[in-house]
Amino acid sequence: MQIISAVSLWIIPLMIAIILVHSLWKKKPAYENFVEGGKEGIKIAISIIPFLIGMLVAITIFRASGALGFFIQLIRPVLDLIGVPAEIVPLAFIRPISGNAALGLMTDMISVHGPDSLLGRMASILQGSTDTTFYVLTVYFGAVGIKKMGDSLKVGLLADLAGISAAILIATIMFSS
Secondary structure, eight states: OHHHHHHHHHHHHHHHHHHHHHHHHHTOOHHHHHHHHHHHHHHHHHHHHHHHHHHHHHHHHHHHTTHHHHHHHHHHHHHHHHTOOGGGHHHHHHTTTOHHHHHHHHHHHHHHHOTTSHHHHHHHHHHHHOOOHHHIIIIIIHHHTOOOOHHHHHHHHHHHHHHHHHHHHHHHHHHOO
16 A cells, blocks of 8 residues: 555656656757647637537436436336346436536435445446546547547447446445345
8 A cells, every 4th residue: 555655646746757857858848848738738628618518408408308217217117127226327328428417416326325325336336437438529529520430439338338237237246235
């Protein structure tokens, strides 16, 4: 544990020192390059805003319209048959779309069911084992102008499905009474 603490304490200053030494060695202007990178970062952040707003509006409409609740009620018999709690479905469905919405759902689940409940643990594992695929594709691919993202979408959603399935399976095996 002490080694991990020491490494985590010194890793960022060490990386900064390495970058500065490398810049000196290559005779590159480190500060000017840093400022240029900051300018580029601000431009990217501004270009991402429309995509981000579009995603957030779509998520809000989907949840507020009741479509998510209708979908869950529709598949509840299948979920009961395979032993998946229906309460986890909104999190599994929203996580590939928005990390903030998923975090809100997970927080609600944990506050209602408790952090040590099966659902609390399942939600925590799911949150850590999946990514925000649609967010990444929409925001980052859109910001850099990538138009053809079909294969990336398929692979990302397949990875999310694997993460969701693993989270449910692991939590059920390890934490069911």
